[in-house]
Amino acid sequence: MKIKAVCPRDCYGGCSLILEVADGRITKVKGDKENRATEGIICRKGIEYISRNYGKNRLKKALKRVGEKGKGEFKEIDIEEALNEVAKRIKEVQEKEPLSFLFYKGAGEIGTASKVYNNFINQLNGYTYVYGDLCSAAGLEAVKATYGSVEHNAPWDLENAKLIVIWGKNPANTNIQELIHIKRAKQKGAKVVLIDIRKSETAKYADLVINPEVGTDLVLAMAIHNYLIENKKYDVDFVENFTYGFDEFKAEAKRYTLDYAERITKVSKEDIVYIADMMASIKPFTLICGFGIQRQAQGGQTVRAISLLSALLGSVGVVGGGFRYSNHTRPRLNIPKMLKPIKNIRGINVVNMGQEIKEKGIKCMLIQAANPVMSNPNSRALREALKELDFLVCIDTVVSETAKYADIILPAASTFEYYDVLRSYWHPYIMLHEKVIEPLGDSMHESRIYRELAKRMELNEEKIPENNLEFIESVLKYSKINATIDDLRKGPYLTDDYSEVVYRDRIFKTPSGKIEFKSILLDEQGFDGVPRYRENNLNNGFKLISIHNKDVINSQYLNIPSIQDKLDNPYAYINIEDAEVLKIEDGEKIRVFNDNGRVELNAKLTYDIRRGHVIVPFGQDIDLNSLIKGQNTDIGLCTVFHNIEVNIEKVK
Structure with missing residues (x-):
């Protein structure tokens, strides 16, 4: 059986897919040529969905920590026991110090269905949330301030x-x-x-x-x-x-x-x-x-x-x-009956997460679809903060670097194991994310996890939408999209008011x-109304820039054996003339360091970068963000990851 689907990874593509399914199992993934933007071309990450869903690292059971935090030592436990423990620990904090509970959601997958967490946390007595951005917010605010909307x-x-x-x-x-x-x-x-x-x-x-x-x-x-x-x-x-x-x-x-x-x-x-x-x-x-x-x-x-x-x-x-x-085409996809934020809340800046977890007395934390130890700045401080939490629960499909610090890991439904509807931030289509197979083992979609927790905590589970086709229909209707599920099942969908040329x-x-x-x-708002350059004082050492790796998304896919085999040992690009001064040969091990942290990598010498730069592909199995102090951009509360001052030395 062939089923049309979509890739929900957090990247430009939003690729339309065709899945071949036999006996309740995905057997083949290929691109769908009906999408005029992607034309049936998919990347390595899309091809590897079978390994991602069925690989040996995929979580099918809940895990409970048995060793030291950060060591990744767990035992499997019954899902009911895990849910009971998580509900108990969150409820205890809510009764005593509700603001000491921190909720953090990342962008492991884009879409609409994952946002149902809103109707769980906003039934609590209080909570702390994370604000700021790791990806594109400075540019989004810039384009919106200039053009009034973000589209192309x-x-x-x-x-x-x-x-x-x-x-x-x-x-x-x-x-x-x-x-x-x-x-x-x-x-x-x-x-x-x-x-x-x-x-x-x-x-x-x-x-x-x-x-x-x-x-x-x-x-x-x-x-x-x-x-x-x-x-x-x-x-x-x-x-x-x-x-x-x-x-x-x-x-x-x-x-x-x-x-x-x-x-x-x-x-x-x-x-x-x-x-x-x-x-x-x-x-x-x-x-x-x-x-x-x-x-x-x-x-x-x-x-x-x-x-x-x-x-x-x-x-x-x-x-x-x-x-x-970026292309945030209207109409946006929204969930009906979303609860408004409660009054007893406060925020933590994503760039100082580790430091503020300590300063604000966070005791209990829930992380959904995120791996902040690998993705956030000042990762060393964050690791230390996670160690000191009384209780950490992660909802994930694998044991990530962050999940190694968890007390309980709840196994999440993976791609194609739940219903969703989503848009790309590059092309204008609306696409149905079909539930093609059942969640493996005890894994479950976040909507069910939050409903189960709500029931155990004596909250109103009915306020948290179930993950089913009725949910998708309600999103389409509430978002005023004149399309049915059958329309979306035919392939990528363009709304009647879609404009191929914006601002015409x-x-x-x-x-x-x-x-x-x-x-x-x-x-x-007190910012420069007109763009103005302010010279920085980065005159010492090298300037660190991290770039994206073609075969992974941030830290995702590092656990796929075929991708692991293709990736080189962690490396950094250095200009050949800089290497001559430092007496570094191609392939030799170097140390990149500053006051925040240090990492060891192999040197790749090239004339393709300027002197004074060191460029490291992100998504390698190294603690690169230990070098990033934690600073917001000028507008948009994005994170400064580039132009970071570092030194380089040869490892003897």
């Missing part, structure tokens, strides 16, 4: 572009289906420019590659603005009619002369002019911006400056144009009703 043209509209500028993104690793449309545009004569801190895997598709100094993209963008404005090479009519705050922006842009930009970014004046002239003369022009570029101290304002190049050149609301960051109507949901060169909202 359909992925396949890329094929209509004549110039594609890819800025701080590596689709060859992180969005492989986007390459389908980029390559098709190139076949039609489009030019491709890649601006990135390194010569990435995407570089072979580019006609021009520019490598600015890490953390200086804001300067490069503003210098391009200044050149285009001074030489009157921008779309005057569009700027006058559809933008706000241009005069203040123009005054700020004057600071970014070609000489200044060359000194700061290490990009030559000639290259800056060449890129700017390409943008001004080749139409239609589209600009693709990655998430990594905003995981730095001035990440939000950097994305604002880059996104405004599309507005300056009038390349908004046109076929083959626009700015592409020139309607922008900003305070001014226009694209804002000077953001009214940010100005009112």
Whole structure:
């Protein structure tokens, strides 16, 4: 039997799949060509779903800790015993010190169904939650402040572009289906420019590659603005009619002369002019911006400056144009009858989670779909904090690095073992996540876990939606999506009001009703209304940047044997000339360290990165985030993962 499905991993793809099922077991996974964005192309992670669901590391029974916290020593216990213990421990805390209970949900899978936790925690007497973001929030806030919403043209509209500028993104690793449309545009004569801190895997598709100094993209963008404005090479009519705050922006842009930009970014004046002239003369022009570029101290304002190049050149609301960051197409998917937050709550900043767990007296913690020991900054402090908790429960499909600190691990239903409906943050389809097989062993979806806990804690379990087709129907109806489950079962679905080219109507949901060169909202909140670069003091040592690995998502998939076999031993990229100074040979073991922590890796020597940079692929089995102190971006409360000062030494 063949069943249409969707991959719910937290990445751009949102890939449509076709599953082959026999005797209640998935036997094959392949891509569904009916999705115009992904065209049946799936990555290694999608292919490995059979190993992920049925592998030896998959949890089918509840586990109880029998050894020291962090050692990962557990015994299997009956699921009823596990649920009773978890309910008892949470209830005890709720009766005495409700704010000492911390709830933390990650993005292990995207979708709607996992959000039912809301109707569990908001029946409690109180709780502490985690705020802030590890992924894309600085850029999201930036684009929303500038354009009023976060959306872009359909992925396949890329094929209509004549110039594609890819800025701080590596689709060859992180969005492989986007390459389908980029390559098709190139076949039609489009030019491709890649601006990135390194010569990435995407570089072979580019006609021009520019490598600015890490953390200086804001300067490069503003210098391009200044050149285009001074030489009157921008779309005057569009700027006058559809933008706000241009005069203040123009005054700020004057600071970014070609000489200044060359000194700061290490990009030559000639290259800056060449890129700017390409943008001004080749139409239609589209600009693709990655998430990594905003995981730095001035990440939000950097994305604002880059996104405004599309507005300056009038390349908004046109076929083959626009700015592409993330695509939060309306209507959004929402669950009906969600409880409002109770009053007795407080927050912990994700960048200081370990420290604040101690400072705020957290005693009991529940973690859902997250592995913060591997994903969060200052992981050493977090490990220490988790050790000191009175009780930790993790809901997961495997024993993650974080779950090794748990007192109880509840086995979660895995992909295709529950119903869900979801949207991608790249393409505009609505997709049904079909329940294809039953949860293995004692594993269960979070909705059932929370209903079971609610029943044991004398809360109202009926307020927590069950995971069934009626739940999906209620989400579609409440979200005003004119589609049935049968419609979604036919394949990826586009709503009637879907727009292939966004902002064609020139309607922008900003305070001014226009694209804002000077953001009214940010100005009112005390942030820079106009993007402004502030020089940092990182002049000592190397600058650490972490990049995504093609075969894993953060720490997910590290337990799949076929992927483990393909991955090299943990490594770091170092410039060849830097290595010569440090007397480091290719493949030798090095230590990357700072005041926060240290990791040991093998050196990979290359000319594809700048001197002074050390680049480490994330998703390796190392404690990389022990090097990250914990700092928020300028706007959006995202986490600063890049441009981190470190030292390197040879391990003797």
